[in-house]
Amino acid sequence: MVSIKQITSFCQLGPRANQEDCIVPSEPTVDNRVLVLCDGMGGHGCGEVASALTAEIVAECLAPFAEGGITADDMQRACDCAVDALTERFAGYGGDRLPGTTLVVAALRQKGLTIGHVGDSRAYVFAADGSIKFRSRDHSQVAEAVEQGILTEEEARQSPYRNVITRAVQAAGGHVEVEVDNVAVDILLICSDGVSDLCTDADFSGLFGLNDFDTAAARLAARCAEASADNNTAVIALLGRTADERDALDDAVKRFGKGVVDPGLPEPGQPPVPPVEAFIPPERRTEYPEHPAHPEFSEHSE
Numbered sequence: 001m002v003s004i005k006q007i008t009s010f011c012q013l014g015p016r017a018n019q020e021d022c023i024v025p026s027e028p029t030v031d032n033r034v035l036v037l038c039d040g041m042g043g044h045g046c047g048e049v050a051s052a053l054t055a056e057i058v059a060e061c062l063a064p065f066a067e068g069g070i071t072a073d074d075m076q077r078a079c080d081c082a083v084d085a086l087t088e089r090f091a092g093y094g095g096d097r098l099p100g101t102t103l104v105v106a107a108l109r110q111k112g113l114t115i116g117h118v119g120d121s122r123a124y125v126f127a128a129d130g131s132i133k134f135r136s137r138d139h140s141q142v143a144e145a146v147e148q149g150i151l152t153e154e155e156a157r158q159s160p161y162r163n164v165i166t167r168a169v170q171a172a173g174g175h176v177e178v179e180v181d182n183v184a185v186d187i188l189l190i191c192s193d194g195v196s197d198l199c200t201d202a203d204f205s206g207l208f209g210l211n212d213f214d215t216a217a218a219r220l221a222a223r224c225a226e227a228s229a230d231n232n233t234a235v236i237a238l239l240g241r242t243a244d245e246r247d248a249l250d251d252a253v254k255r256f257g258k259g260v261v262d263p264g265l266p267e268p269g270q271p272p273v274p275p276v277e278a279f280i281p282p283e284r285r286t287e288y289p290e291h292p293a294h295p296e297f298s299e300h301s302e
Contacts, residue, residue: 001110001241002108002110002113002239002241003241004030004238005030005240006213006214006237009023009028010233012225013231014224014229014231015229015230018047019048020041020042020047020048020101021039021040021051021194021232022051022052022233023036023037023233023235024058024059025059033066034063034066035105036058036062036105037055037103037191038101038102038103039101039102039121039192041099041165044098045095047101049099050086050099050169050170050171053086054082054169057078057082058103061074062074062075062078062105069109069110072180075180076177079169080175082103082169083176086169086172087171090172098170100169101119102117102118102121102168103117103121104117104121104122104123105117105178106190109182112182112184112185113182113239114181115183116178118167119138119165119168119169120163121192124188124191125186126189127187128186128187128211130205130206130209132201134181134183136179136181139165140164141164142164157197163193185240189237191232191234192232192233193230194224195228195234197228198224198228199220217236221234
């Protein structure tokens, strides 16, 4: 099972008068299976209430499914519950700019991560060398312009409309689709646009390519504190297998040598993983008659 090996976070006010970012849990630990980040919509009022309420509702709705594996449908239902809660909370709110928020959720699964997002708060997954394995797609006007070839990435970063989002969790906003991705794990970053507006992909890769988790996280927080023009919030996690699983794989390699395949773990509802002997290359199994292949995984299995 994928677990958090190290984790850190920051939630900085920056030069703003009001903190509209929120993370749940407020102080993440290695025991958490679900991480939620929201950024209240500027100019709509009560952004801090919208982000906090949404983060709490989504985390609460997903908590019962955390150990078994959270699905795209689970994330969508949690988002729908948040919309209902915001609509009820702001039923008497005047004006047409009703409070709302972005949303990004990272849920650990057996083999990787399920990431759901709405708006322009982002999720990144980095390899150990700092290269970007995954970056969520912003729901914003400039992101759409980049996809259509109207703007370059750099022009989008400089655009005065870069923070105009096209999708949000909003009071009386009705159903909003959560974009969900399943990704492999290494280093996870979820952040508000105060962080992603300040740092380019190359900046992030340079930091997380240091191969020093604590230093990379500290430098990112320091850079945001020094130069960002917004609230700055991020959760950074180093992910991997549990110690027992790593020990079992190490033992298998010692016993059988190179060529052992890491079977991973089954997703919910899938057959149980057979013993490690089943994953020894077929041509070498005869060398170890005391460790027969699992009957469900014959030499002819695909």
